[in-house]
Amino acid sequence: MIEVHHLTKRYGRVTAVDDVSFRVERGEILGFLGPNGAGKTTTMRILTGYMPATDGRATVAGYDIFDKPIDAKKRIGYLPETPPLYPDMTVREYLDFVARLKGVPSKEKKERVTSVMARTHVADMADRHCGKLSKGYRQRVGLAQAIIHNPEVLILDEPTAGLDPKQIIETRELIRGLGGDHTIVLSTHILPEVAQTCQRVVIINKGRVVAVDTPDNLTARLKGAETMYVQVDSGGADAAPVLSALPGVVRVAPSEQRGTLAGYEVESERGRDVRRELARSIVNRGWGLLELRPMRMSLEEVFLQVTTEEIPEETPTDPGAQGSMDPRTEGEVPVA
Amino acid sequence: MRNVLTLADKELRSYFSSPIAYVIIGLFALLFGYFYYAYLYIFIRSSAEMMQGGGRAPNINQQMIASVLQNSAVIILFVMPMITMRTYSEEKRSGTIELLLTSPVTDVQIILGKFFGAMGLYVAMLAVTVLYIAILFWFGNPEWRPIAAGYLGLLLMGGCFISVGLLISSLTKNQIVAGILTFTVFLMLWIINWIGESSGPTTREILNYLSITEHFNDFARGVIDTKHLIYYLSFITFGLFLTAKSVDSERWRG
């Protein structure tokens, strides 16, 4: 549904997006994750036809965004980083205007406006001027305008920014509900949000894609060895030597101790499941096995790891490849 | 076409949903009213004198209406920057330009929407002054054709100002800067023929040609000359064309 090929965007000497490629399948919800200044907004602006790329291609809903912008834009709903509201219009007037602008037939317009206001919970503000709305309501009206023409593709730049916790949950539900019928790309800094709403994640850092996978795979894949958390009631004895003696166990680290209860992190060889042996040896000693679970790296840890990692091995040529300092842009054709 | 109408309608609404439209219309009506009154007074006095001397009554079209229209051209020059200054600047500042540029409309449609929106407000301004002129029909019998020609000239001249105003507004995020710049440029386009007076014949010819208000004089006298018609229409087209270029280059710069 969305295909991005080697997209590059330079602002003068700053490379905001650097050779980014990814695909989004029909009905999929893709999370766009990255620290501040990573290039998320820039990528989304290119995908929505707001600005052209310096290099590369992007197809949205089967139309090249550069060659067939009008056809592509008809099928895109876009929520920019700051909701594009006109302060002098009431919410209803505004949605009515956007509906006309996006080509909603006049017969369906009124009904669309009403249903979208209900879906995004802004109906109670329908006759309020957009300039007098709170941040959260602005965000909701922004979302309402994005879905008003029932587009195939939704591009949402930080859709839950500025919302209260209840609204965040409702908005995530709304987005999940829209997935399936709609193809969605959303950017966020909130990692649990990605785990909850998205089927796939693209992590981007300094304009480059550093990881693309499902949230589950990302958290599982990125740790070196398997780690288990075990909590035992050993009656005061130290269980660590016993556990580390087991075949396949690489390392045992005590994590906490409360009375006779002790917790350990047990690292095993990669690909080897030591849970059965762990359980058996603990129970055989007459200790109580209170907890045994695989420890996954949280998405936060994954995120920190991939975005603070040293330069990836594929590009060993340029140790200084950071934003504007990228030496490869030097001596090349200057870009306006 | 539908898109242009949608956008023009939005522009007009935004003028009238803030005090700006009423201030502009009121100001213009007031200043127009002043010139109207002044020239009517002069006209009545001079026609009374001429009648006393046994001569024919002077032509109200030539003696009064033409002068009023010529003076209103100057008022328009002062008022127009207030109409055009926020057209693009404000959209850029508030980020609503992102909505327009990602909607299924072309840049040209957006520009035309803004142009006709501003023209709509301008027509409303002129409509108020038509009432003043209508009073003359009540008491005398002026010819309507020269008046219509005068108003056509006003429309075209205003169109030129609007196209320049749009261009300047598209260059900056700050509507105050846009307003001041527009006003400066209008002033220059107006006084350019004064400079012409004191220079050689060729320079004068060129400078007079460039002066927007200079081309209005014939219209004010009730003459529709295709030369001026073409000048105004090409000026508007060129202004809108440059605006389109400016919007497009802004896109590339991001």
Ligand SMILES: Nc1ncnc2c1ncn2[C@@H]1O[C@H](COP(=O)(O)OP(=O)(O)OP(=O)(O)O)[C@@H](O)[C@H]1O
């Ligand atoms: N109009 C612009 N002119 C120059 N540089 C820009 C412009 N817009 C963005 N940049 C630069 O491009 C880079 C990427 O910015 P972008 O806004 O895409 O990041 P982001 O991932 O959306 O960040 P955030 O999480 O803070 O929203 C940044 O280094 C930024 O400074």
Ligand SMILES: [Mg+2]
């Ligand atoms: Mg951003």
